[in-house]
Structures are given as structure tokens and as C-alpha cells.
Amino acid sequence: MQTEVVLLQRLHLDLLLSQLQAAGYQTVGPVVRDQAIVYDRIQSTADLPMGIGDIQGKGSYRLRSRDDAALFGYVVGPQAWKKYLYPPRQLLMRAEQNSRGLQITAPDQEVPKYAMIGVRGCELKAIQIQDRVFLEGPYSDDFYRERREQIFILAVNCTEPGNTCFCVSMEAGPAAGPGYDLAITEMLETAEPCYLARAGSAKGAELLKHCNPSHAPATLLEKENALWTAAAAQMGRSLNPEQASAALKSGYESTHWKDVGERCLSCSNCTLVCPTCFCSGVQEVTDLAGTSSERWREWDSCFSLNFTLTAGRPIRQSPGARYRQWISHKLAFWQDQFDQSGCVGCGRCITWCPVGIDLTSEIEALNALQTKT
Numbered sequence: 001m002q003t004e005v006v007l008l009q010r011l012h013l014d015l016l017l018s019q020l021q022a023a024g025y026q027t028v029g030p031v032v033r034d035q036a037i038v039y040d041r042i043q044s045t046a047d048l049p050m051g052i053g054d055i056q057g058k059g060s061y062r063l064r065s066r067d068d069a070a071l072f073g074y075v076v077g078p079q080a081w082k083k084y085l086y087p088p089r090q091l092l093m094r095a096e097q098n099s100r101g102l103q104i105t106a107p108d109q110e111v112p113k114y115a116m117i118g119v120r121g122c123e124l125k126a127i128q129i130q131d132r133v134f135l136e137g138p139y140s141d142d143f144y145r146e147r148r149e150q151i152f153i154l155a156v157n158c159t160e161p162g163n164t165c166f167c168v169s170m171e172a173g174p175a176a177g178p179g180y181d182l183a184i185t186e187m188l189e190t191a192e193p194c195y196l197a198r199a200g201s202a203k204g205a206e207l208l209k210h211c212n213p214s215h216a217p218a219t220l221l222e223k224e225n226a227l228w229t230a231a232a233a234q235m236g237r238s239l240n241p242e243q244a245s246a247a248l249k250s251g252y253e254s255t256h257w258k259d260v261g262e263r264c265l266s267c268s269n270c271t272l273v274c275p276t277c278f279c280s281g282v283q284e285v286t287d288l289a290g291t292s293s294e295r296w297r298e299w300d301s302c303f304s305l306n307f308t309l310t311a312g313r314p315i316r317q318s319p320g321a322r323y324r325q326w327i328s329h330k331l332a333f334w335q336d337q338f339d340q341s342g343c344v345g346c347g348r349c350i351t352w353c354p355v356g357i358d359l360t361s362e363i364e365a366l367n368a369l370q371t372k373t
């Protein structure tokens with residue numbers, strides 16, 4: 001595998017995209033839609049959000065114009081890559097009553113082959129966390145596996161973290177860790193950005209060969225290193241995962257949950273934007289004659305009142321109890337379950353919470369309350 005760092009220009013990125021498309025990949029990446037950066041199909045670098053950045057804060061997100069031609073000069077938006085590997089709606093099976101009796105069939109769907117362009121370090125780690133949920137243990141998920149086995153990941157190392165980011169605390173960035181096929185760093189030294197690229201797999205190395213790339217000069221490598229160091233120092237927030245886990249375990253009965261419950265709308269935004277959340281529900285959809293039905297899996301959330309409907313009533317009735325469940329699983333019990341945190345510090349749940357609830361501040365408040373008592 002090629003591990004050297006090479007220098008690419010924008011035309012090389014277009015060449016990589018066409019090579020991926022020729023190999024049968026659907027190339028998906030960041031695009032501007034409805035005043036946000038979301039992930040959708042892209043054909044070439046012309047579809048990327050050139051010269052667009054964003055400003056994020058608690059419950060706020062705005063696009064801004066940059067004064068350069070950066071293609072990847074934004075922080076993560078409201079969508080996570082999970083929508084490609086674990087779609088919001090998935091047909092599980094069909095059942096039909098006919099002259100031969102009840103016929104159950106598995107969906108005959110073509111499995112898309114995605115090349116994900118612009119995956120950040122925190123997002124790559126989130127995919128690896130979902131891998132553990134969907135692929136490990138006695139009940140792995142074939143729908144996820146089929147998609148996951150054929151993706152191509154082009155990661156983009158982050159050099160400008162946002163105000164709600166804390167990936168450094170969660171050891172998930174700013175540079176992408178292992179698991180990518182190709183990783184690039186966008187360098188904005190000149191009017192036309194250039195890219196330092198590394199292959200992380202044989203597929204990535206093979207693809208790079210088509211660009212006939214030149215070696216990256218040492219001066220650019222030094223600058224890249226300085227950018228990563230600066231990015232790590234510019235995180236908008238921080239969290240100590242061990243302290244958070246301890247505070248949550250000892251603060252189960254804290255009065256703080258009542259306080260959060262008075263602010264939380266139970267809207268589920270935080271779970272839907274979170275790249276690691278994976279809860280779902282199952283819906284049966286029958287035809288009017290009652291002779292056939294489809295079973296669909298749909299994203300659900302631990303903030304939905306009926307998510308824990310048991311023996312006719314929900315177990316977690318108050319918003320505070322539901323918030324406690326979410327944050328405790330994410331930052332404490334996930335650790336016990338998977339030996340790692342369920343949070344990668346992407347900050348989406350902070351940005352997209354309509355009332356600005358920030359899990360790092362909630363941990364601080366819980367800690368402060370426990371110190372006082």
C-alpha cells in the first residue's frame with residue numbers, strides 16, 4: 001500500500017471522482033441545499049460548496065461566504081453519513097396471502113455502492129462505532145453489512161473546527177484516523193487550493209496512481225502539521241470522557257434532570273443528527289384488502305414518548321428522564337457496552353438543538369451540583 005504523501009490539484013480530484021464513477025460508485029458528498037451543507041449525489045468538484053463556510057453555535061447554524069476557493073471549508077452539517085449505511089427507512093420484508101398460502105419474501109433491492117467524499121475524522125470514527133453496533137455480536141445487520149462492505153471513503157482532514165466541536169476530547173480528530181481509503185488535507189496557500197493526499201487502503205492507492213501525482217514538498221507537510229496542531233487547539237468545547245461517565249453514573253437521581261427536562265422539547269433532533277445514534281422502530285404497512293403487508297424499519301429516538309412503550313405505558317415519561325437516558329447511554333453506558341464512548345464530539349446535537357441544550361454544559365452543571373452536595 002502507498003503511504004507516501006502526494007500533492008494533488010483540483011483537476012486530480014475530478015479525475016478521482018470520474019474513476020470512482022467508472023468503477024460503479026455513486027459519488028456522494030457535501031452540497032449546499034436549503035441554506036445548509038448536506039450530503040447528496042455529486043458528479044464533480046463543481047458540485048462542492050466552493051467558498052462556503054458556516055458559523056455554528058448552540059441552536060444556531062448559518063452559512064457564510066469565505067474569501068477563498070476552499071471546497072471543504074465548512075464544519076459538519078445536519079446530516080451524518082449514516083443515512084447511506086443505515087437509511088432512515090428500510091424495507092425489511094413483504095408478506096402476501098395468496099392461493100399458495102402466506103408468502104414471505106425478502107426485499108429484492110439493489111445495494112448501492114457509495115463513494116463518500118469529504119468524510120471528517122469524527123465522522124469516520126462514528127461509522128466505526130456504528131460498525132460495532134450493526135456488525136458485531138450474534139445479530140449482525142445484513143442490510144448494513146451489504147452497504148458497508150462496498151463503500152469507498154475519501155476523508156478530509158479538518159483544519160477549521162467549529163464552535164460546537166470537541167472531537168479532540170473524544171480522540172476522533174481533527175485529522176482522520178485509520179479506516180479511510182484516501183485522506184486529503186486542503187491547503188489554501190494559493191488562490192487555487194491544492195491537496196495533500198494519503199492512501200489508506202490498496203483501493204485508495206490504486207486510485208491515486210491514475211493521477212500520476214508528485215511527491216508532496218516538505219514545506220507543505222510542515223504547514224499541514226501546523227494546521228492540525230492549530231485546529232486541535234481551536235476546539236469550541238471540551239469534555240473529559242472519564243469524568244463525564246463517572247458524573248452520569250453517580251448523578252442518576254440528580255435534581256439536574258428536572259432542570260434539563262424543563263428546557264428539552266423532546267423533539268429528537270439531537271438523536272437524528274447524531275452520527276452514532278441507531279435506534280429504530282418497526283412499522284407494518286398493510287394494503288386495504290388486508291392480503292399483503294410490508295415491514296419497514298424507520299429511525300426512531302429515545303426522546304419519543306412511545307419508544308419505551310411497555311405493557312401499555314412508556315417507561316420514561318418525563319423529558320428529563322429521556323434526556324438522562326440519552327446522555328447516559330452516549331457518554332457512560334456505551335463505554336460499558338462497547339468499551340468506547342458513543343460520542344465523537346462532532347457537536348451536531350448542540351448546533352441542532354432548537355433550545356440550545358449542550359451536552360458538555362450539562363455535564364459541567366451535573367458535576368457542579370455533585371461537588372456542592
Ligand code: SF4
Binds near residue numbers: 274342348350
Ligand atoms: S452526542 Fe452530539 S457531539 Fe456526540 S457524536 Fe452525537 S451529535 Fe456528535
Ligand code: SF4
Binds near residue numbers: 267323352
Ligand atoms: S435535547 Fe434539544 S434536540 Fe434533543 S430532544 Fe431535547 S430539545 Fe430536542
